[in-house]
Amino acid sequence: xxxxxxxxxxxxxxxxxxxxxxxxxxxxxxxxxxxxxxxxxxxxxxxxxxxxxxxxxxxxxxxxxxxxxxxxxxxxxxxxxxxxxxxxxxxxxxxxxxxxxxxxxxxxxxxxxxxxxxxxxxxxxxxxxxxxxxxxxxxxxxxxxxxxxxxxxxxxxxxxxxxxxxxxxxxxxxxxxxxxxxxxxxxxxxxxxxxxxxxxxxxxxxxxxxxxxxxxxxxxxxxxxxxxxxxxxxxxxxxxxxxxxxxxxxxxxxxxxxxxxxxxxxxxxxxxxxxxxxxxxxxxxxxxxxxxxxxxxxxxxxxxxxxxxxxxxxxxxxxxxxxxxxxxxxxxxxxxxxxxxxxxxxxxxxxxxxxxxxxxxxxxxxxxxxxxxxx
Ligand SMILES: *[C@@H]1O[C@H](CO)[C@@H](O)[C@H](O)[C@H]1NC(C)=O
Ligand SMILES: *[C@@H]1O[C@H](CO)[C@@H](O)[C@H](O)[C@H]1NC(C)=O
Ligand SMILES: *[C@@H]1O[C@H](CO)[C@@H](O)[C@H](O)[C@H]1NC(C)=O
Ligand SMILES: *[C@@H]1O[C@H](CO)[C@@H](O)[C@H](O)[C@H]1NC(C)=O
Ligand SMILES: *[C@@H]1O[C@H](CO)[C@@H](O)[C@H](O)[C@H]1NC(C)=O
Ligand SMILES: *[C@@H]1O[C@H](CO)[C@@H](O)[C@H](O)[C@H]1NC(C)=O
Ligand SMILES: *[C@@H]1O[C@H](CO)[C@@H](O)[C@H](O)[C@H]1NC(C)=O
Ligand SMILES: *[C@@H]1O[C@H](CO)[C@@H](O)[C@H](O)[C@H]1NC(C)=O
Numbered sequence: 001x002x003x004x005x006x007x008x009x010x011x012x013x014x015x016x017x018x019x020x021x022x023x024x025x026x027x028x029x030x031x032x033x034x035x036x037x038x039x040x041x042x043x044x045x046x047x048x049x050x051x052x053x054x055x056x057x058x059x060x061x062x063x064x065x066x067x068x069x070x071x072x073x074x075x076x077x078x079x080x081x082x083x084x085x086x087x088x089x090x091x092x093x094x095x096x097x098x099x100x101x102x103x104x105x106x107x108x109x110x111x112x113x114x115x116x117x118x119x120x121x122x123x124x125x126x127x128x129x130x131x132x133x134x135x136x137x138x139x140x141x142x143x144x145x146x147x148x149x150x151x152x153x154x155x156x157x158x159x160x161x162x163x164x165x166x167x168x169x170x171x172x173x174x175x176x177x178x179x180x181x182x183x184x185x186x187x188x189x190x191x192x193x194x195x196x197x198x199x200x201x202x203x204x205x206x207x208x209x210x211x212x213x214x215x216x217x218x219x220x221x222x223x224x225x226x227x228x229x230x231x232x233x234x235x236x237x238x239x240x241x242x243x244x245x246x247x248x249x250x251x252x253x254x255x256x257x258x259x260x261x262x263x264x265x266x267x268x269x270x271x272x273x274x275x276x277x278x279x280x281x282x283x284x285x286x287x288x289x290x291x292x293x294x295x296x297x298x299x300x301x302x303x304x305x306x307x308x309x310x311x312x313x314x315x316x317x318x319x320x321x322x323x324x325x326x327x328x329x330x331x332x333x334x335x336x337x338x339x340x341x342x343x344x345x346x347x348x349x350x351x352x353x354x355x356x357x358x359x360x361x362x363x364x365x366x367x368x369x370x371x372x373x374x375x
Contacts, residue, residue, distance in 0.1 A: 025141075026140060028065075038059050046131065055104060055106060057102070059101060076154045078153035080154070085151065114181075145172055152180050163194060178206060281305050
């Protein structure tokens with residue numbers, strides 16, 4: 001678990017002041033990485049819950065094994081694979097990846113466990129923890145600056161992680177976009193036990209999204225078969241936001257309209273300014289937000305959005321870090337909540353390194369891929 005791979009650098013301890021950034025180096029700092037793995041994306045396979053799992057890792061061109069890097073997890077939509085999210089968001093571009101390690105995990109059978117799909121939630125949460133343990137041990141990671149973003153079903157899973165006291169405690173901030181928050185519909189009973197208050201969370205959603213509508217969708221009108229407790233329905237985004245505003249003890253909600261169709265709402269939560277943010281883009285559908293055309297926009301026949309999601313999300317992430325554990329190590333992630341991760345599983349091993357540098361597929365091929373992505 002994280003305690004074994006985390007240690008504060010002596011320098012950070014020496015300089016420790018209440019507001020000083022804490023440099024939390026992982027065990028992978030100082031470990032040599034093959035030059036051929038830098039600036040490219042490689043596939044890593046680990047065993048988690050006795051199941052073979054995979055994720056893509058992109059080390060930035062400026063990767064340096066002696067400098068702790070932040071880590072951005074990007075969760076794909078459903079049905080999908082990490083490669084789609086990687087191509088769609090273009091986070092690997094040095095404009096965004098410099099100083100960061102990008103990680104694109106693959107769901108089992110294309111769908112993250114958020115209340116539908118065959119994978120138990122505990123198993124997907126365990127996979128996230130095992131991936132983090134592998135990354136911290138292999139690369140030079142700043143363990144206080146690990147973040148999660150995702151689209152649609154992947155956004156719903158980001159919410160699931162945020163709601164998990166144990167696995168969520170690895171993350172400094174969360175940023176779902178076009179999230180399908182299944183299980184959190186009005187009257188739903190999904191549990192949410194974040195590890196701290198306030199938990200920094202930013203969300204983006206299109207006002208013109210017909211797949212995960214801004215105003216919610218009842219199971220009876222779902223495009224997929226409704227479950228016994230309407231678990232497939234997605235809540236109105238305002239309802240989902242109210243849930244987080246309550247858990248985060250937020251007040252002082254302020255909405256600013258930018259260029260007529262972009263509405264940015266910021267909250268002060270438990271005295272922390274800007275701990276929660278929401279961006280509504282009225283004209284945006286179920287796509288990745290970018291001022292440059294993305295595959296999901298092209299696939300949906302939509303023009304670029306007025307906001308650059310990558311800038312919005314990374315600027316938010318850069319403001320937050322996991323709180324420094326006290327020197328005596330008395331606190332850390334709290335006990336596992338009811339949605340907490342399950343017991344130990346066979347943990348990571350670096351098996352396959354199957355991919356070299358990205359070869360960009362043609363736009364036509366990408367559109368064919370994205371044509372299949374619904375949620
Ligand atoms: C994935 O699909 C395979 C083949 O259809 C099936 O055997 C397996 O149970 C599925 N796993 C999950 C987690 O849905
Ligand atoms: C939600 O409630 C239903 C019945 O009302 C129950 O069958 C289901 O297990 C509950 N789900 C959770 C996650 O508690
Ligand atoms: C869902 O159903 C409730 C109760 O029937 C209704 O009030 C609400 O407007 C419906 N929402 C949507 C998005 O259809
Ligand atoms: C309320 O929001 C304003 C504008 O964002 C900020 O300047 C102010 O500090 C906030 N007030 C409180 C009590 O947090
Ligand atoms: C919520 O915020 C108020 C005002 O900032 C504070 O008095 C109260 O203790 C907070 N509650 C929790 C549960 O953090
Ligand atoms: C919403 O999307 C539809 C179809 O993609 C488009 O015709 C319409 O103009 C869009 N509405 C807004 C407000 O952008
Ligand atoms: C908003 O509009 C201004 C002026 O038209 C333009 O310069 C700016 O790029 C726009 N910003 C966004 C985010 O679209
Ligand atoms: C890695 O995982 C992927 C996806 O689960 C699988 O298709 C592939 O065979 C695995 N490769 C190795 C070397 O285990």
